[in-house]
Amino acid sequence: MAVRATNVKWHQSKVSLEEIENRNGHDGCVIWFTGFSASGKSTIAVELERKLFDLGCNVRILDGDNVRHGLNKDLGFTKEDREENIRRIAEVSKLFRATGMICINAFISPFQKDRDIARDLIDEGHFFEVFVNASIEECITRDPKGMYKKAMAGEIQHFTGISSPYEAPAFPELVVDTEKCNIEECANILVTFLKDKGILRNGK
Numbered sequence: 001m002a003v004r005a006t007n008v009k010w011h012q013s014k015v016s017l018e019e020i021e022n023r024n025g026h027d028g029c030v031i032w033f034t035g036f037s038a039s040g041k042s043t044i045a046v047e048l049e050r051k052l053f054d055l056g057c058n059v060r061i062l063d064g065d066n067v068r069h070g071l072n073k074d075l076g077f078t079k080e081d082r083e084e085n086i087r088r089i090a091e092v093s094k095l096f097r098a099t100g101m102i103c104i105n106a107f108i109s110p111f112q113k114d115r116d117i118a119r120d121l122i123d124e125g126h127f128f129e130v131f132v133n134a135s136i137e138e139c140i141t142r143d144p145k146g147m148y149k150k151a152m153a154g155e156i157q158h159f160t161g162i163s164s165p166y167e168a169p170a171f172p173e174l175v176v177d178t179e180k181c182n183i184e185e186c187a188n189i190l191v192t193f194l195k196d197k198g199i200l201r202n203g204k
Helices: 017-024 041-054 079-098 112-121 136-142 147-152 183-196
Strands: 029-034 059-063 102-106 127-133 174-177
Touching: 029 041, 029 079, 029 112, 029 183, 041 059, 041 102, 041 183, 059 079, 079 102, 079 112, 112 127, 127 183, 136 147, 174 183
Parallel strands: 029 102, 029 127, 059 102, 127 174
Antiparallel strands: none
């Protein structure tokens, strides 16, 4: 991507990330859900946000559909636009992490290269790629927005799993299987995972 802004300077805050995290009682991090449409990413994200908020965490969701209402409303679904979509989200996630927040991302994000770009922006140990696993057959059966039906009829182009590929993570930090676990069970797995990783502390 061409860099056009060259006369810019990063301004440091007087409040350190360590101070923020000590006050919060938890580390900031990025939880990056990836998987087919209708695999359960957004539903798990909402449940996890509720559980973490109730534990006293500063947490927020970045959701694929929501982001395209504003920040990325100028982007379509070509490979190039999808790459730019994820690049922008990765940069926003980096800012969330820098403020000590737990940022939950729910995006199909079908290409490993783009997810790796996001990972590289976040400090080690604070980016967690979570594969929300459900077979394409199961997702087609669920199809809550009727998108698969339209894609299979040729009404939607570049649709992941139908007319565009999906690259499952080779080495995700965690896999949750929504064909075997319900949404609350998946969210509880995530909470336990964050405790085990030391993200949640001070009794959270």
